[in-house]
Amino acid sequence: MDVFGAIKGRRSIRKFKKDPVENEKLNKIIEAGIWAPSAGNLQSWEVVVVKEPELKEKLAAAAYLREFISQAPIVLVICANKRVCSSIYDKRGSELYCIQDAACAGENMLLAAHALGLGSCWIGAFDEELVCEIINIPDLLRPLALFPLGYPDEKPYPPPRDDMGEFVHQEKFH
Numbered sequence: 001m002d003v004f005g006a007i008k009g010r011r012s013i014r015k016f017k018k019d020p021v022e023n024e025k026l027n028k029i030i031e032a033g034i035w036a037p038s039a040g041n042l043q044s045w046e047v048v049v050v051k052e053p054e055l056k057e058k059l060a061a062a063a064y065l066r067e068f069i070s071q072a073p074i075v076l077v078i079c080a081n082k083r084v085c086s087s088i089y090d091k092r093g094s095e096l097y098c099i100q101d102a103a104c105a106g107e108n109m110l111l112a113a114h115a116l117g118l119g120s121c122w123i124g125a126f127d128e129e130l131v132c133e134i135i136n137i138p139d140l141l142r143p144l145a146l147f148p149l150g151y152p153d154e155k156p157y158p159p160p161r162d163d164m165g166e167f168v169h170q171e172k173f174h
């Protein structure tokens with residue numbers, strides 16, 4: 001699968017088979033995150049790999065009872081590391097770059113998962129404080145997304161995208 005095939009073929013998956021995810025595949029996905037660009041190459045992000053059923057259930061509850069999250073064999077919690085980035089870039093580092101670093105890594109991981117035959121979904125709707133409490137995330141990290149990860153048990157139709165003309169502006173914004 002080439003990069004364009006992966007970009008267009010990836011879908012948000014919200015239904016998973018019970019089959020476990022092989023460690024080799026999980027490592028490849030995380031490695032894809034590691035090779036994402038990051039501000040000053042500081043790689044200001046972290047990922048918590050959650051497999052324990054009880055913790056997954058608590059995470060699903062923190063995400064307003066989205067049950068499919070706990071049904072995935074793995075939930076990745078993608079966090080921005082404010083401390084690492086602010087050490088060099090001050091406020092811009094802690095408020096912006098670490099979020100961008102984590103988002104770049106996250107998208108790489110979603111694409112890698114798809115290329116390996118796995119599925120996931122960027123879950124942004126959750127109670128941050130509760131997620132921090134459940135998996136022990138310290139103050140200087142901010143959880144940005146939950147990625148339930150597993151073999152897809154659905155093949156969603158691609159949601160439409162806007163035409164280029166809707167958001168591409170030549171020379172100046174208008």
Ligand SMILES: Cc1cc2nc3c(=O)[nH]c(=O)nc-3n(C[C@H](O)[C@H](O)[C@H](O)COP(=O)(O)O)c2cc1C
Binds near residue numbers: 014122124159
């Ligand atoms: C920042 C962000 C937050 C999202 N939050 C949620 C969420 O809380 N729950 C959910 O089911 N999907 C969530 N999604 C997935 C989007 O709904 C999905 O990407 C979009 O509808 C396009 O579908 P596709 O990913 O299959 O192309 C989120 C995606 C992004 C990028």
